Amino acid sequence: GENVEQHPSTLSVQEGDSAVIKCTYSDSASNYFPWYKQELGKGPQLIIDIRSNVGEKKDQRIAVTLNKTAKHFSLHITETQPEDSAVYFCAATNNAGNMLTFGGGTRLMVKP
């Protein structure tokens, strides 16, 4: 089955700096890659996603890049703010597209 690895597990940045989180996946048939933000005590919130027919997608301060050949994708957050502090999860669909396989998560801390 699909296996998703996520790095780093924790990331601390100064407010205003950029943050980058990287994921790799194993199943070359995977074709949908969402990113979720989870705040303490809450459910995961979809923040951005990318499909395999594009290499990059941007939404204000958040961008995601995908390299299908290398089977890795990354989340980029620019001009970080304290409210960006949370746990971020990457995920990939299996080839049937029914389930999401999640990475282990990255705890992002933005210091004011």
Add this chain to the structure above:
Amino acid sequence: NAGVMQNPRHLVRRRGQEARLRCSPMKGHSHVYWYRQLPEEGLKFMVYLQKENIIDESGMPKERFSAEFPKEGPSILRIQQVVRGDSAAYFCASSPIAGDYEQYFGPGTRLTVT
């Protein structure tokens, strides 16, 4: 438009009791997924259902766990004879279409087994 609803938000059960977790998908969504999150870990897929059908239960433990999504009413995740290892957050997600489409998550049910 209300999001995915889950109840209860917190559930405490003694070992050996039954736990019933409920999930109402977003309006217009007919696909429901259940995931489990152990402390400090990522989410793990359990089961995927459509109305009156279990489509994929490859992530469900073979014993004590069952799920349903009846024609009317919420989806139910049922855990019989709970053990301490069942303590976790259980999240439900819904999507309008199957496959590589957005899944939206509910707030979760935090199950504690004492």
